[in-house]
Amino acid sequence: MTATIRSVNAGSLESVPGVRHPSGIRKRPVDRIEVRDPGPKHGGLGSGVVDDAIGSRKHHGGETQAVYAVAREELDLWGKELGRDLPDGMFGENLTTSGLDVDDAEVGERWRVGLTLLEVCGPRVPCATFAAHMGEPKWVRRFAEHGRTGAYLAVREAGVIERDDPIEVVHRPGHGLTVPMFFRAAMGDKELAEVFLDARVLPQVEHDWLASRR
Known part of the structure; x- marks a missing residue:
């Protein structure tokens, strides 16, 4: 099966019941998105997607969280468990x-999508805004225990991404350290965190963040 982009999604700032500040978590399918390197988390452009809103730049956005990808197959699995349809962009x-x-x-894997080049940087860590948006009991714990979070991507070559664009994995590092493994390390698996730190496979900002949690 050829890997493709099923949907490209963006959002504007909206209120989320139970959340104090507006959020851009409610993404909707659009015709196309333009992606670029947004620079650092603090002081940069926020999202790597032009005209895509981020509510909290303290925790979201920046070079290593420029674009967020989730497999439709993963949404379908969750939809069956939750007994509801999850539209593209729901996460x-x-x-x-x-x-x-x-x-x-793997962390460091690179994907060619249309004319863009994206690099896998790490997992999505569930937060209270995500839980409020989903409206499911104990969502943060359930999502974390499942451990398949989708991947945050950096934009190494900017451009436009459209629905049905092919995805080609053009580089896989071969170290075997995957996004779910990084997530477990981030969630407190100290032995696994040391594996990542010793391997020095993470982008510097993610390496420094993980080291700070020792």
Whole structure:
């Protein structure tokens, strides 16, 4: 099966019941998105998707969280468990993929999507805004225990991404350290965190963040 972009999604700032500040988590399919390197989390442009809103730049956005990708297959699995339809963009993702196991990606893996080049940087960490948006009991714990979070991507070559664009994995590092493994390290697996730190496979900002949690 050819890996493709099923949907490209963006959002504007909106209120979320139970959340104090407006959020851009409610993403909706659009015809196309333009992606670029937004620079650092603090003082940069926020989202790597032009005209895509981020409510809290303290925790979201920046170079290593420029674009968020989730597999349609993962949304379908959750939909069956929750007993509800989950539309493309429901997890706040900018890219809903088809035919690609996003959560099998290694940190540092690179994808050619249309004319853009994206690099896998790490997992999405669930937060209270995500839980409020989903409206499911104990959502943060359930999502974290499942451990397949989708992947945050950096933009290494800017451009436009459209629905049905092919996704080609043009580089896989081969170290075997995947996004779910990074998530476990981030969630407190100290032995796994040391593996990542010793391997020095993370972008510097993510390496420094993980080291600070020792």
